[in-house]
Amino acid sequence: MFSTEPVLTLTHADIYQGTKLVLGDVSFQINKGDFVYLIGRTGSGKSSLLKTLYADLWLQNGKGLVAGYPLDALKPRDIPQLRRKIGIVFQDFQLFFDRSVEDNLKFVLKATGWTNKTDMNNRIAEVLMQVGLGTAQKKMPHQLSGGEQQRVVVARAMLNEPQILIADEPTGNLDPSVADQIMKVFQSINNAGTAILMATHNYDLLHKYPARVLRCQDGQVVELKG
Numbered sequence: 001m002f003s004t005e006p007v008l009t010l011t012h013a014d015i016y017q018g019t020k021l022v023l024g025d026v027s028f029q030i031n032k033g034d035f036v037y038l039i040g041r042t043g044s045g046k047s048s049l050l051k052t053l054y055a056d057l058w059l060q061n062g063k064g065l066v067a068g069y070p071l072d073a074l075k076p077r078d079i080p081q082l083r084r085k086i087g088i089v090f091q092d093f094q095l096f097f098d099r100s101v102e103d104n105l106k107f108v109l110k111a112t113g114w115t116n117k118t119d120m121n122n123r124i125a126e127v128l129m130q131v132g133l134g135t136a137q138k139k140m141p142h143q144l145s146g147g148e149q150q151r152v153v154v155a156r157a158m159l160n161e162p163q164i165l166i167a168d169e170p171t172g173n174l175d176p177s178v179a180d181q182i183m184k185v186f187q188s189i190n191n192a193g194t195a196i197l198m199a200t201h202n203y204d205l206l207h208k209y210p211a212r213v214l215r216c217q218d219g220q221v222v223e224l225k226g
């Protein structure tokens with residue numbers, strides 16, 4: 001995808017945890033269809049940066065625009081809408097283990113304003129196909145492998161057709177071959193036009209699936225030249 005339509009722009013942003021400045025003067029842009037890794041040592045600020053992007057941490061200084069929402073001028077009532085335009089995937093799966101895959105996904109659809117049953121069922125079938133789990137609809141999470149559960153989480157993040165998928169260590173708990181499956185799913189999502197920003201410690205993935213790389217280091221974010 002060779003578009004320059006920005007989906008995420010940070011300009012001279014300072015990232016804080018409480019009163020502690022974690023990353024200073026951060027500027028970068030992610031366009032539609034970009035795939036970007038976020039790397040850096042433990043404690044370097046990757047999660048804090050991602051949390052700022054989905055408004056779990058306030059942006060106190062600088063400017064940020066995510067999926068059309070200005071982080072520096074965000075009102076609390078805008079946060080649910082912002083998060084609908086972003087797909088968020090964490091390391092630990094956070095599925096409801098007492099409901100089927102279908103019901104896990106339906107829960108999100110209902111919470112984000114969907115009401116038509118046919119539309120919901122169609123969308124659930126679509127996202128499950130997208131992650132290669134077309135037959136898992138009626139299964140309970142415990143009947144799925146860790147990799148399959150993580151793919152359901154990715155499917156859930158895709159329900160509202162986000163402009164960007166933000167993933168924090170999405171392969172952190174997975175075997176290398178399973179991490180590979182997740183990467184293939186991310187690539188197909190990315191090829192269909194969704195930008196991806198993925199924090200990872202897994203440098204093998206960077207070699208195997210080359211893309212843009214941002215590194216958190218010494219309180220700054222720098223782009224590595226490929």
Ligand SMILES: Nc1ncnc2c1ncn2[C@@H]1O[C@H](COP(=O)(O)OP(=O)(O)OP(=O)(O)O)[C@@H](O)[C@H]1O
Nearest residue numbers: 017018022040041042043044045046047048049216
């Ligand atoms: N809830 C919090 N309250 C206060 N300080 C925090 C909080 N979470 C993280 N920090 C601090 O902010 C800094 C950045 O942490 P962050 O979790 O963003 O790093 P990270 O690069 O994501 O690390 P990891 O790779 O281990 O996940 C660290 O110094 C950390 O101790």
